[in-house]
Amino acid sequence: MEEQPVNFVVFSGTEDKLQALAVMTAGAAALGKQVNIFLQYWGLEAFSKERIDADLGLAPEAGAAGKARVEAAAKAGQAAWAETLRQAKELGEVDIQACSLSMDVLGLEESDLDPLVDGVEGVTAFYLNAGDGQIVFI
């Protein structure tokens, strides 16, 4: 059987979830797997030029203690999520697409997005590229 891609739908736009996305993507790229990423809502907003290097906060379950641990990891030199994704893209086949509906909802133009984003597509194109690979929603 032909190897299927790994597919992520990224809805959330907090630092911890984006870090998880970046780690999963970089690992897959290092193994030679094709990765397709589809950005919706706050996940898409995080990839805007305005937000990509901003502090995007953490998921509510982190709490104060979780926040302190994440900050300590960043201080100890853990790469930022966007940097990890850049390296993953250099290494392997990683395609990052913005959901066209979310672009409309958020009032974003393609020129507002960081160059990490390869283009804008609809959900049908996403499913086509996803093939029979698993789809993970973050």
Place this chain on the structure above:
Amino acid sequence: MADVQVDARGLNCPMPIVKTAQAVKAMASGQTVEVLATDAGSVKDFAAWSKTTGNEIVEQTADGGVYRFVMKKK
């Protein structure tokens, strides 16, 4: 002495594998890379990476929390 060195000490998962994969991409078949890592997941990660990519681990040692791997490009 390996052909290429990767010092991934102090880097968290998945950076040791990412740095190694980047180095191996630029290498010729049969060349070797020596990796130093401190990430505790390295032993299982490098075994999985080797199994999936076919790049063989030819030497593996651990010394005081530093894991050393020598791998040969397929």
